[in-house]
Amino acid sequence: MVFLIQQTMQYAVPLMIVALAGVCAERSGIINLGLEGIMIFGAFMGVIFVRVLQGAGWTQDQGQLMVMIALIGAGICGMIFSLLLAFSAINLKADQTIGGTALNMLAPAIVLFFIVLIAHQNSLKINGAAGSWFMLSSEDFGGKAGGFDSAVLNVFLNNVYLTTYICVLVFVIVSVFLYKTKTGMRLRSCGENPQAAASLGINVYKMRYLGVMLSGLLAGMGGFQFALTIQNCTSSGQVAGYGFLALAVMIFGNWTPLNIAFCSILFGLFKCIAAVYATLDINGDGVYFLNDLGISPYAYRLMPYVITLIVLAFTSKNSRVPKAEGIPYDKGQR
Amino acid sequence: MMKKDKNATAPWEKTKWYRSESAKSIFSALISIAIGLFVGAVIVIVVGLMSPTISSKDMWDGFKLVLLGVFSTGKTGGNLTFGFNPVNIGNMLFRATPLIMTGLSVAVAFKTGLFNIGAPGQFLMGTMGTLSVGLWLGWAGTPAWLAWLAAFVVGVVLGALWGCIPGAFKAYLNINEVITCIMTNWIAASLVTWWFDSHNEFKNSSEGGKVAYIIPLKNVGVVTPKLGFGALCPGSQANGGFWIAVIIAIGMWVIMSKTTFGYELKACGANKAAAKYAGINGKRNQILSMAIAGALAAAGAALYYLSGNTEFYWSTYMSLPAVGFNGIPVALLASNHPIGVIFAGIFMSMLNIAGLQLKNLTMYNEYISDVIIAVIVYLSAFALFFRQFLGKRGKNDKEMKNANAEAFEEYVTEKKNEAGVSEQKITEGGNE
Numbered sequence: 122m123v124f125l126i127q128q129t130m131q132y133a134v135p136l137m138i139v140a141l142a143g144v145c146a147e148r149s150g151i152i153n154l155g156l157e158g159i160m161i162f163g164a165f166m167g168v169i170f171v172r173v174l175q176g177a178g179w180t181q182d183q184g185q186l187m188v189m190i191a192l193i194g195a196g197i198c199g200m201i202f203s204l205l206l207a208f209s210a211i212n213l214k215a216d217q218t219i220g221g222t223a224l225n226m227l228a229p230a231i232v233l234f235f236i237v238l239i240a241h242q243n244s245l246k247i248n249g250a251a252g253s254w255f256m257l258s259s260e261d262f263g264g265k266a267g268g269f270d271s272a273v274l275n276v277f278l279n280n281v282y283l284t285t286y287i288c289v290l291v292f293v294i295v296s297v298f299l300y301k302t303k304t305g306m307r308l309r310s311c312g313e314n315p316q317a318a319a320s321l322g323i324n325v326y327k328m329r330y331l332g333v334m335l336s337g338l339l340a341g342m343g344g345f346q347f348a349l350t351i352q353n354c355t356s357s358g359q360v361a362g363y364g365f366l367a368l369a370v371m372i373f374g375n376w377t378p379l380n381i382a383f384c385s386i387l388f389g390l391f392k393c394i395a396a397v398y399a400t401l402d403i404n405g406d407g408v409y410f411l412n413d414l415g416i417s418p419y420a421y422r423l424m425p426y427v428i429t430l431i432v433l434a435f436t437s438k439n440s441r442v443p444k445a446e447g448i449p450y451d452k453g454q455r
Numbered sequence: 456m457m458k459k460d461k462n463a464t465a466p467w468e469k470t471k472w473y474r475s476e477s478a479k480s481i482f483s484a485l486i487s488i489a490i491g492l493f494v495g496a497v498i499v500i501v502v503g504l505m506s507p508t509i510s511s512k513d514m515w516d517g518f519k520l521v522l523l524g525v526f527s528t529g530k531t532g533g534n535l536t537f538g539f540n541p542v543n544i545g546n547m548l549f550r551a552t553p554l555i556m557t558g559l560s561v562a563v564a565f566k567t568g569l570f571n572i573g574a575p576g577q578f579l580m581g582t583m584g585t586l587s588v589g590l591w592l593g594w595a596g597t598p599a600w601l602a603w604l605a606a607f608v609v610g611v612v613l614g615a616l617w618g619c620i621p622g623a624f625k626a627y628l629n630i631n632e633v634i635t636c637i638m639t640n641w642i643a644a645s646l647v648t649w650w651f652d653s654h655n656e657f658k659n660s661s662e663g664g665k666v667a668y669i670i671p672l673k674n675v676g677v678v679t680p681k682l683g684f685g686a687l688c689p690g691s692q693a694n695g696g697f698w699i700a701v702i703i704a705i706g707m708w709v710i711m712s713k714t715t716f717g718y719e720l721k722a723c724g725a726n727k728a729a730a731k732y733a734g735i736n737g738k739r740n741q742i743l744s745m746a747i748a749g750a751l752a753a754a755g756a757a758l759y760y761l762s763g764n765t766e767f768y769w770s771t772y773m774s775l776p777a778v779g780f781n782g783i784p785v786a787l788l789a790s791n792h793p794i795g796v797i798f799a800g801i802f803m804s805m806l807n808i809a810g811l812q813l814k815n816l817t818m819y820n821e822y823i824s825d826v827i828i829a830v831i832v833y834l835s836a837f838a839l840f841f842r843q844f845l846g847k848r849g850k851n852d853k854e855m856k857n858a859n860a861e862a863f864e865e866y867v868t869e870k871k872n873e874a875g876v877s878e879q880k881i882t883e884g885g886n887e
Binding site for chain 2: 205209213214215216219220222227229230233234237359361362365368369372420422423429430433434438
C-alpha cells in the first residue's frame, strides 16, 4: 500500500504541474501544445545541470542542493525555450498549434543530437549513480534506518524526493497567483476577452508573454521531475507522451487547479498500475492480484489513454474553455 | 487552421507570375528551407568549434553533407567525394514514399480545418493490417498479386477506421482533435504491440540476433514490383510504391480541387458556419475527412512494408513512428497542396539521407536533420508573415496599382455585362 501511494505520487506530480503549465498559457489565451517538448528540454537541461555540478566535485552529500539547483535550472531553461512559442504566437500571430508542434519536434531533435554527441548512445544518465541518490530516507528526519514505525510517516517521508514537495508547493503558489492576485486575474482576463482587457489598460502582449513563460517554467520543472523520478535520472529525448497526457488532464480538470490536482492523482494511479501491476501487492499478503488475473500487460498500458478518451467524451459538454484561446490578439479588433 | 491573408490577390487583380498565390507559397517554403538549412549548418559549425573531438576538417565535411548529403559518394583517401549516387537517390525516393502519404494525410485534414497529428497511430494500424494479411495470404499460397492487393486494402481500411475515431469525437462531441489523435496514437502503439506479442507466428525467430522483429514480406514473396527502379537506381530500395504514391497524390489533387466533394471538404475548413448555411453536412465531412486522412497514412505504411525487405520492430508501445509526425512538416512545406506534397516529401527524405551520411562519415549524428525539419516547421508557422512580406512589395508598386485599378474596372464591367440581361429585365419591368 505504501508502495502504491508513493508510486502514484511519483506519476501524478509531474502531470499535475505540467497540466497547470497548460492552464497558465491557455488562461492567457495561448494554446501551448509544446508542453511535451518543453518537458523534454527541461529534463535534458536538469540532467546536464546535475552532471556539471558533479563535474565540479559535488557528491551525494550535496545531493538535495544539487537537485534543487537542477530543478530551478530546468524550469528557467523551459521558460527560455517557451519564448520561441511566445514570439511566434504573440508577435507574429502565427498558428499556435503549428508553433507548439514545432517545439515538440525541435526539443527531441536538439536533445538527442547533443546526447549522442556527449554519451555516444541515446540516453544520458547522471554520473555513476541512480536517482535514489536524491531520495530522502527516514534517517534524514531523525528516524531509524529502514523506515518509520508509522505507515503515514513512511508514505510521506521515507524514500521520497524533496523535489516532489517543491513541485506541490509551486503548484499551490501558482494557483494562488492565478486566482487571488491582481496580475493573475488580469492574465486570466486576457484569455477570455483580450479586447475588453486592453480597454481597461491591461497590456495583453505582456500578459500573454507572462502566461507562456510561466507555462514554460512549470513544464520545465515537471520535465526534470519526470526524468528524476520515473526515468531514474535519465534523459532520453522523450517523456512518453506525458505532456499530451497533461493537456488531457487539463481539459478533464476544466482549466481549474483544484480539479486538475484531483484528476492528475487519478491518472497517476492508472499510469502507476500500468507500470507496476506485475509486482503490485496491495495488502501485503504475497498475492499479486493484478498479475494473477492474466490480462496482457498491454491492456494496462493502453488503459490510461482509453480512459482519457471516455472521460473526455462524458465531460466535454460542461467544459469551459477560455474563450479567446488560440485566437491571436489583434489590437484593431474590438 | 489557415487564417485569411490580408494581401491575398482579389479575382480582378492582374499580378506578375511571381506574385501569384502559389508562387508566394513556394517562395515562403523556400525561405523556410533556406533558414532551416542555415540553422542546421550553424549548429554543425558551432558544435565543431566548441568540441575538442571534432577537427575543423570534420566540421567542413559536416557542413557540406548537410547541404549536399544525397550526392555523397562516400570517402576516398579521407576526402569526401560527390557525384550521382544511384543508391542514395533510390533510397531517397523509397523513404519519400511513406512521407508523401502521411504528408497527404495531414494536408487533406488541414483543408477541412482539422489538425491530424494522429498519422503515427494510423500508420501503425496500417502496418498491422498489411503485415498480418500479407503473411497469412502468403503462407496460404494465394497468388502474390492478390495477396498484395488484399494486404494493401486491409491496411488502408484499418487506418481509415482508426482515423474515424478522432473525427467522430470532433464532429459529435466537439473535442479538440489534437488530444484525441494523441490518445489514439498511444492506444494504437499498445494495440499493435499486443497483437504481435500474442501472435508468435509473425515473429522473426529464424534469423539470429533479430529480437522483436516481424518476418519481412519478401520471405513470402508478397513484394511491390520495381517498375523501372531496378534499372534506374540499381542496388537501392526504391520500388513501384513511389509511383503509386505519386498517382495517389495526383488523385487527391483531382478530388480536392475538381470535385464537389473536395469543394465541400474545403468549404468546411474555410468557414464551418457558411458551409452549414450552404447545406453542407459538416459533421459527416469531418468524419470523412479524417477517414481519408487515416486511409492515406495507412497506405503509406502499406507501401513501406510491401516493399518487402523493410522490417517492423513490433515492441513499439513506448515509441511512435517518426514518419507519421514528419507528415506535418511535409504538409506545411507544401502549403497543403497535394502536388506540392510530392516534392516536399522528397525534400524531407533527402534531409534524412543527409543525416545518415553525416552519421556514417563524420563525428556528427543523424539528429541534425531532425533539427532542420523542426526549424522548418517552426518557420512555416510564420508562413502568413512571409506571405505578407512578399505581398506588401507588390501592393506598393505604383505601376501595379494603376494596372490593378484598370483591371478592377474591367472586372466590374465584365460582371455587369454578365448580369446585364437580368438587370435590364428588372429595370424594364420597373418602368412599366
